[in-house]
């Protein structure tokens with residue numbers, strides 16, 4: 001039988017938003033959102049949110065009462081917000097500054113230099129726009145640069161930039177520290193779920209870790225565009241660092257309103273991804289979020305996705321399923337979920353339908 005031709009994705013021309021900004025050109029139609037998707041005031045909460053704050057040093061070094069009270073706060077944060085900020089996380093502030101510096105330097109390079117590391121249509125690593133699958137899909141007001149970090153097999157060495165000179169070593173050092181933080185958080189999260197501390201880390205095997213840096217230049221019409229489309233993360237945990245002096249941009253969907261998040265200086269914003277929602281049988285929420293832009297100020301976020309090995313099969317942890325909490329998700333292979341996630345556009349929590357057990361109202 002003749003091989004079935006694989007049709008290459010037709011995504012059309014994707015403008016680079018930094019270049020659009022420089023040219024001061026009119027915002028191309030592909031960036032202008034339909035009226036229902038625009039970040040209008042009617043759909044946004046007037047105040048910026050105080051997402052819960054977790055003091056990591058109390059978890060790691062506190063006395064018994066401090067640990068217990070912080071674990072309770074962590075559990076409430078994951079159930080009610082799906083987002084929290086970690087202070088006193090133990091990562092050297094100079095390393096946080098370094099990653100911001102090299103990332104900003106990368107985005108400030110001439111376009112031709114950044115385009116040496118192109119994100120091919122339908123893939124998620126390199127420089128460009130991820131999650132674009134058709135010519136009529138709306139685009140985000142964002143330039144992205146993403147790399148698979150661990151395990152080594154997900155790395156594409158051709159996409160690791162040579163400029164700025166310290167980019168690679170800084171990403172390595174930063175990712176090592178963020179990995180340790182994720183492992184510690186998974187230990188505490190397991191405890192909040194009434195499980196042994198090592199259950200999640202052992203289950204994850206050789207965990208997958210990726211870094212994505214998002215640069216949002218100012219936009220003359222922030223009311224018409226989105227910096228990043230609404231989505232939930234496919235990871236177990238996501239760690240977000242915002243560059244000092246950035247505009248407010250991250251918004252989370254809480255009680256059907258978009259609430260802005262203002263990170264504390266030196267804190268890291270953590271969110272629960274789809275994988276932990278499934279493992280906890282829906283107790284912990286993978287919350288929909290998006291980014292909006294600003295008329296005068298730019299914004300840079302550095303995002304780490306931490307997820308189980310592609311090899312593992314997962315589903316709700318049996319101890320978290322009972323008569324009162326019936327099983328909400330089927331079992332599946334995480335590699336398959338990853339594939340499903342990266343081959344679909346960002347569309348709220350739609351990707352997680354892959355794992356949901358459909359319940360009928362007619363039973």
Ligand SMILES: COC(=O)C(/C=C/C1=C(C)CCCC1(C)C)=C/O[C@H]1C=C(C)C(=O)O1
Nearest residue numbers: 124146147148210234235305307337338341
């Ligand atoms: C918005 O989400 C993402 O961009 C994203 C992508 C992550 C990845 C890379 C940038 C490089 C290669 C691996 C990987 C797919 C992890 C989210 O990551 C989530 C989604 C899944 C699934 C996951 O495991 O992490």
Ligand SMILES: O=C(O)CCC(=O)C(=O)O
Nearest residue numbers: 212214249250291301303
């Ligand atoms: O830049 C932000 O604040 C959001 C980034 C994000 O949600 C992501 O990269 O998945």
Ligand SMILES: [Fe+2]
Nearest residue numbers: 231232233289
């Ligand atoms: Fe996200």
